[in-house]
Amino acid sequence: MASLDLDYTLDSVEPMEPFDRGRRRKIRWGRGIILAAAALYFIIPFYAAMQFSLEDIQGHFSLQPLTELFSQPGFLSATWLSTQLAVVTMVLTMLLMVPTVIYVHLRMPRFRPAMEAITTLPIIIPPIVLIVGVLEASPLWLKSSPYLLALVYVVLAMPFVYRSLDAGLGALDVKTLVEASRSLGSNWFSTIVRVLVPNLRSALLSASVLTLALVFGEFTMASLDNWTTIPVWIAFAPTVNPRINTLVAMIFLLVTVVVLMLLVSFDRSQSRRTRSN
């Protein structure tokens, strides 16, 4: 320990490296073990399920489930329904959340804790309770439409859409941007659409992908509302081959993760910003 302390005093000339090297190494080891264990927990089930769904009876790799998928009864209509719901949910969420969050950031910063509290509620209000209340409260014409689900999904999407937008706005100098735009004569609408939204691109994109993932994964409400979306299809589809259902579930997870990762790694604006912080 004493030698390490000596090391430290020598090193402390360098302002960015307050740690001594020995501790650095220890931390790195600890970090490696923790991260590796977590990675195993997350990768093993995924990999195993992939292998399960792409293996034929003899245990050989086969892409046959993938080709059989599209001829499964109900799969295409479920995909179509989920896609429609996803589009409606995304459009509504953006129209509702983007102006509100920007406005709160600019004009009502005192309302921010309230916004945060409100958008926390959907994480913990049980979806099964919420959908029952929604079905009881909504008029018949709405109840018989699948878009009722989209309306509720907007509520479910609020927590991460709000957080993503809030973080995105926090990284911008919103005030200067808005003042510049306003003093150059543009109105609020074009300030939002042409100045703020392009700057929030990465936040908006990741919020959209998460919304997509939500709509393509939500089972509770869709099943209680009796609509066969993709997750409901996966759970109840009369397929001959259970591997196909697992395969669909895995494909959606894989696609969402890959798309988000691509977005994140190709997004240069964000990395420049975080580096300057």
Next chain:
Amino acid sequence: MTDLATDTGTSPSGVRGEVPRPKRLAGALVRSIRTSAPVAPFALYVLLGLGIPTLVIIIFAFRSNAGHFTTDNMKTILSGGQYLTGFETSLKLAFVTSVASGVVGTFVAYAIATSKHDLFKRLIAATSGVLANFGGVNLAFMFIASFGPAGIATKWLASAGINPWNHGFNLYRFWGVAFVYMYFQLPLMVLIITPAFHGLRESWREAAENLGASSWRYWRHVGLPVLMPSVLGSMLLLFGSGFAAYATAEALTTGTIALTPIQIGAILQGNVLAGQANIAYALGFMMIVILLITVLAYSLLRRRSSKWLR
């Protein structure tokens, strides 16, 4: 603007406020309505999509089948039997998974937050976002395919000589469900606790070290006290999300595990005696009460953590 000017201009100390004060109040009211007007659509949406449905549940929870006010639904639940057991199991499951994911998630988040690779951090954040929302049927199918009795991972372990199913592991019972829940609880923890680590200022550590503190003492007296409210608050959120989850356990156990959300679902889908719908609302109401307490505790802890962390 104008009423302010007249106000200061015409009123010497005593006469002030006969006419101008209500005017001023009204003006302030109009102004505050005008500033908060753009938030109205959002507020209305939350009211319709979250407030009214919750209210409906509360009203129905205290209604008899004939439509009168009654507390019988509550009495039925609280008198013991399957519904009380359901609450017990649900609370236990939420507690176990939130504490386990909370502790492990804090270490994982710390390991990530102290990493120097910016891209790595952002990739993890993106993946956590997806996994925290990955639940329900898809998650259940993934674990059945991997750790189910005929799952691939089970086969691997069996060929290594330790088939977990022969050693008391059952994916479809309490601990199996808890094991699966961590798959979305852990990323959720990483997601919500990470900002707290960014709030820990390097200067605090430097100050502690200059005063001769070891790493242990730094964490004991500075790091942990500052982080604790955030960690506990995040765990409360995990508790809430674990308590509220339905689809994962339902798809995994096909409803055989007695959790409150599953009991509600069973009643609503008519798998139980007819005329019990109000019991479902009463169960929902009690869940909301428990979750409300959770959120209140969470917001108290948040206020405390915002003292040090921005």
